Amino acid sequence: MQQDEFSDPFEVLESVELAVIVLKVGADGLPRYSAINSKAREFTEFEYKDFAGKTALELYGGATGRRALNLHLSVIESRQEATYDIVLPTEHKPKNLRTTLRPVFNDQGAVVYLVGSSADVTSEMERDEALELTKMALEKAEEASQAKERFLANMSHEIRTPMNGILGMCELLKETELNEQQALFANTIFNSANALLSVINDILDFSKIKADKISLHDAPFSLLDLVQDVGTLLWAKAAYKGIELRTDYPEEMPREFVGDASKVRQILMNLLGNAIKFTEQGNVTLRVSFNESEPGCPLRIQVSDTGIGIDKEQLSWIFSAFEQVNRQVTRVVEGTGLGLAITKALVERMGGQISVSSTPGQGTVFTVSLNVKPLEDGDPGKQAAVPFLQDNRKALRANSGTSALDLKPEELAGLRVLIAEDNKTNQLVLRKMLKSSGADLCFAENGQLAVDFYMSSPRDLILMDLSMPVLGGLEATRLIRAHEKASGLAECPIVAFTANAQPSDVEACLAAGMNDFLAKPFRKIELLARMIQHAKGGVSHWAGAPSE
Known part of the structure; x- marks a missing residue:
């Protein structure tokens, strides 16, 4: 658009709903405010005497004035319209204005005026900022929830591992010759450890409920x-x-x-x-x-x-x-x-x-x-539709007079068992629990050793921990299954044997190719029943998996 000169006082601008500003480019090349309509005066809270003949720097001063003046000069230099946001300091609440500034040329092609239209986008920007803050808060909350879930899973594992040693050794102690006082002490330790385990399970359940992590499996x-x-x-x-x-x-x-x-x-x-x-x-x-x-x-x-x-x-x-x-x-x-x-x-x-x-x-x-x-x-x-339990293992556990020996551990005699377990205490518990069974036990302190042992000497049953150094139980299981498939070998039963007792752990074990799940801490009767079941070629129904 071209215009030689504007008439003054630009009465036509007063009827425009948008905020309009007009700057005249002086002989020194600086744009100075010539007119602003009533809407613009409402935004800026200026009167004619406040802005007339002033540059943006003179009018606003500071960083706001310098930025506005630089934007005005850039439009003159580029000779193209530009849209920008600027925050105007007012006596009340600062305003965010979005302005589109256009150059106006004379017949010689020189920029003589700058005409801008502005809209108050304060509410829009506040809304966007609020949405961004909400998004950030949700992301942080999700991160916190995930961190809490990881913490609970780690704490569950770290607590259950020593609990397995306490309960296992205590159970073995109760099977030895004890006098009345010693038996009382052993029973007290055993019952107190079970009570602690119950508290741990309640806290984990409640935490998952609060985090809305409970899912239904119909x-x-x-x-x-x-x-x-x-x-x-x-x-x-x-x-x-x-x-x-x-x-x-x-x-x-x-x-x-x-x-x-x-x-x-x-x-x-x-x-x-x-x-x-x-x-x-x-x-x-x-x-x-x-x-x-x-x-x-x-x-x-x-x-x-x-x-x-x-x-x-x-x-x-x-x-x-x-x-x-x-x-x-x-x-x-x-x-x-x-x-x-x-x-x-x-x-x-x-x-x-x-x-x-x-x-x-x-x-x-x-x-x-x-x-x-x-x-x-x-x-x-x-x-x-099957019975909730496939055998009487849990009924045996409930009967205080039932001994683990009722399961006839001699049925495991000669059974070649590979146990992948890095914890020395748990290795000792397993050695003692299975000593009378006659099973041939081989221990691996990490998942890689378990894979190497199995590839060099196939086994009849594998008890596989999940969290181990060098190679974890899930990765080790995948490598064993791949080796069996490539070699044309029948699958060896693999029982997850772990303190990772979350439902997601059960699903991960099944997906990796394991056949069963035994959560720590466990009872001797559970261990023997599970081993005998697989030694006989029994099909697991994951009866020992923890509930959500």
Whole structure:
């Protein structure tokens, strides 16, 4: 656009909705403000006498004035329009203006005016800044969550490894000739270590729930077998206190359902364990019912007890974290106070509901309603519905009078076993636990040695730790499977044998080609049962995998 001269006082600019500025280029080549319309005066809070005849540097001064003047001069030099953002200092809140500045030429082609239109983008920039800050905060929160998850996994591993030594050696000690006092000491150590392990598991479960890391894995399962298994596991605990543990599963009720069996099991274990803990006499009863006409949650589970009960004012926080009923007895009753908080979170994650009613001194009833459907005859996977446990290993664990020797460790005689384990204490525990079995044991202190040993001398069974120097258990397993495939060898059973007890570890082991999973710390009876199972060519159902 070309123009010889503007008329003054540019009344036409006053009707323009945009903020408009006009600068006249003087004989010295400096652009000076000639006019700004009412919208621009509103933005800048200047009057005519404040800006007329001044350069940007004279008007604003400082860094803002220098930047604005340089931008004006660059448009004159380039002879092309330019768009830029600038922050104007005002008496109130600083304003972010986005200006498009155009040169105006005379007939000789010289730049005589600069005409700019500006928009207030303060709110837009504040919004973008807020979004960027939110994005950064979310990224930091995700990083913190991942760091927390790594920390918990590492701490779980570091705690479980020495716990395996404590529990393993204590169990071996209990099998020796002990006098009454020594047996008392050994049992106290063993029970205290198990209590510590329970606390560790509760904290890990609660941390995963808080981080929303709990996922559901629905599959066909036998609810009847699951209920019977939980009852068997807790029977000894109830009998020790002199109370009766009852389970009521109606004969006409469906037995097979589709859902996450490990979550249902954890809910039952938490509620029954909690009821036994707070009941000193009488009974604890587990009742299961199914009502197809009940919308949403047809499966109902009730756990009732004849224990101390819960005061009315305590019911409002009974499902809160780190709380226990009857605070005055918190030094008598062990536990983290996380069991009911974890149970409520699991029930709600499965789309169900949990409620509680209680009469102090008479007992408490917890009611869980779950949206778990029965397995129909025509459903895919009907044949896949199996008992939650494939054998009686956990029942044996629950029976305090059962010895590991009942599993006939002599069945392992001559079995060539490769054990990849870098911890010296755990190597000693394994040597002692398997001494009477007659198995041929070979130890490798890292994954690379395990691969080398297996390639030079094939084995019948491999117990593989995950976290080892030089080469980890997953990488070692992949190399062994690749060697077997290339050599045309049958696959050797590989049991993950590790303190990495997260569900993701189970999945990683299965994906790497392992056949089973044994989490540390373990009992001798578990180790022998698992080895005998694979020695007989048994198919693992991952019954020993930890629940989420």
